[in-house]
Amino acid sequence: MKRRVLRNVGVPLLSIVLLLTIWQLIVVVFHIAPYIAPRPWGAIRAVTTDWSTLWPLVLGTIRETVYGFFVGALLGLSLGVIMAKVKVLQRLVYPVLVLSQAVPIIALAAPLVLILGFSVTPKVVIVAWIVFFPVTVNVLDGLSHVDQDLVNLAKVYGASRWRTFLQIEIPATTTPLFSGLKIGATYAVTGAIIGELAASSGSSLALYQEHANSNLNTAAVYGTTMVMTVIGISWFLLVVGAEVLATPWQRRSVARRQRWRRTPDDRTNVLNPK
16 A cells, blocks of 8 residues: 555656756756746745735636636537437537647637637636547547447346446446546646636736746746646646546456365365366
8 A cells, every 4th residue: 555655646756856856957057047947946936935926816727727627528528428329410520629629729719809708708618628629539439439248238138228328338438538538637727828818808827927927037937837737737636536536446356256165076186187
């Protein structure tokens, strides 16, 4: 148990420490000026010093990320199920979904602001736009590869379509679903930042960073980037935790070992094989 915790927690922390150490060495060895790249502690100190101003902005970014993620996940799950069940709709809608992802999201932000206004709505829509596609594709792929032998067996035993869907198809789709959710979680904060740059009429984390950049406050620029990264990683880890709770069968053996005792006849057969 301790070894597993050390592997799951200690190794990622070690990689972060290694990354910060490499950053520190590059700045020191190559004598990089602070206005180009500060040292890691300088970036962290710039954030902690102005944390009273940053905290409400960070909460706003987290709110946009969470709202957009759930909207995109629900939309992607619904589309994936409907497209898997209605093949004609799948052939009609799937090319449109691919086309929607070919449009650069930063180019889509401006029209959304014109349509939806300078509010939280276009930010949520942008995040949902990023999240729903990997969820849809993974759910569709999972439902397309359900074990048909199990489905046929359920039909033989008289199970209804709804019961077959709940007890066979949904569990088979859980792993692909969470793969899509993890992909969406890593990009959700990116969508929120793009939305803030395009649709924020007041203050936001992205505009704070932009203001720091215009004032050549490099430490604050790097520090806010680290904060954005922490938001993305934290949300990814929450999705991973939800996956662990939702799929306990992935961490235990399905086949159980049968315990048996040797009888005198068994021992005789072992000692005197035919």
